Amino acid sequence: MYIGFPEKSGEPPKILKGFKKVDLKPNESTTVEFSLSDKDLSIWDIEVHNWALQSGEFEIFIGSSSRDIRAVSKLIVKESEVNPNVIE
Numbered sequence: 001m002y003i004g005f006p007e008k009s010g011e012p013p014k015i016l017k018g019f020k021k022v023d024l025k026p027n028e029s030t031t032v033e034f035s036l037s038d039k040d041l042s043i044w045d046i047e048v049h050n051w052a053l054q055s056g057e058f059e060i061f062i063g064s065s066s067r068d069i070r071a072v073s074k075l076i077v078k079e080s081e082v083n084p085n086v087i088e
Contacts, residue, residue, distance in 0.1 A: 001034045002066055006056030009043055014066045041077060055079040 001018035005011035018034040041058060042051040055077045063069035 002061040002063075002069075003036075003040065004059035004061065005041075005043070006054055006058065008056060009054045011043060014061055016066070036075075041075075053077070053082045055082045 001016075002014035003017045004014055017036065017040050020032050020034075022030055022032055024030060038053050039051055042053045044050075045052040058075040058077065060073045060075055061069045062071040062073075
């Protein structure tokens with residue numbers, strides 16, 4: 001699972017945030033679940049030396065590699081949902 005941060009965050013286009021190896025036979029499918037924490041949606045703030053949760057529209061990419069994306073979804077974090085407290 002790769003995360004695409006909002007453009008204003010200045011992060012690379014895709015950042016690996018989760019990985020699970022799944023062996024499938026031809027025509028077989030399965031369900032894989034990932035959880036995201038506030039820290040997964042944060043960047044290191046060099047001014048305060050702490051993690052800062054980002055607001056805006058994130059893209060969630062699922063694929064076998066960053067160049068082989070097979071599903072894309074969006075996640076929106078509203079500015080009002082961002083708590084300025086320390087992210088552990």
